[in-house]
Amino acid sequence: MTSLDKPELGTSTVRWRFPAVHPEGYKFAAISAGLTLLLFWLLPDLFGWLGVGVTLWVLAFFRDPVRTTPLRAGAIVAPADGLVTMIATMPPPRELIGEGALSAEPVVRVSIFMSVFDVHINRTPIGGTIARVVYISGKFLNADLDKASEENERQHILVEGRDGLRIGFTQIAGLVARRIVPFVKPGDIVAGGQRIGLIRFGSRVDVYLPAGTSPQVLLGQRTLAGETILAIAGRDERIEGVAQ
Structure with missing residues (x-):
């Protein structure tokens, strides 16, 4: 050039x-x-x-x-617009664990809460192949509650990149939401930041980062689906910030 x-x-x-x-x-x-x-x-x-x-x-x-998705090696982008309300270390859901999927070892989970005023189109954190899509019916508790990840209607998605990186994330219906609408199915090939579904009327998305990876976002930070970089795979570098 x-x-x-x-x-x-x-x-x-x-x-x-x-x-x-x-x-x-x-x-x-x-x-x-x-x-x-x-x-x-x-x-x-x-x-x-x-x-x-x-x-x-x-x-x-x-x-x-x-949305303009950054093309950076190892970049894991936000799957949802909203507020980072929880960053915790815990095992992935059992639906995303197993051979050819995620390990049962605890990893960092970043939770993004979408209010009824946010964009509700969800996007894949990385490009690759959709390896799993598991829908589970459930309750409609406030999506901002931690137990919503285990009790609410939800859909687990696993995407595997060309380099073997696997990212699992979960769409969770909330207090007002009544349907998760998928755009993809197992076997589909997606680009990083591509639209993969939506949740109607308020909800949450949980992202499970790879082992040894720290989030590059902070509690209280707002994200844009397909644009905000949540983490760089393999980078274990804690960041700090201040609300102002």
Whole structure:
């Protein structure tokens, strides 16, 4: 590559654009819009305008923005938008343990809580092959509770990179969420940061980092799915920060 081929530092060709709405949201927006028209017809206009607000919120909930995923060796990116609410050391779920999967030894788990205002499209932490997808029905406790990882409706996904790196993560339905919608199945090949599913209306995603890997995010930090680097595989370097 010659110097003429390299982009100049500080030169920007990126323009903001309004996020698209994922097709999964169209039916909910249509239902909300229909109810809004009914409210305008049957009740005072105030209720109709409240319906307009709800319809706009539904469209915003299913927004699907474009994300730029860093291409860095060993990079493990956030699978979800939201707040890092828990960083703990524990064994992976039994559904992700076994031959050709994860070890039963405790590893670092990073939990990202998605409020109803966050983008709910989830993305794969690394590129590779989807090795497992295990859905488990369950309760709908507050997804911010630690026991939600064992009692709530959830879906475990294992992805194996070309270099053999395996990352397991779990989509957990929350208090308001009522369905996990998968976009992938075992055997699918995905790029790092590719969309793999969504959880409707508030939830959590747990990511199990490889042994000997420390998170590069902090409690209280916000992440962007497909963009924020959670960790670098094999890097055991603790970071510190301050809330301000």
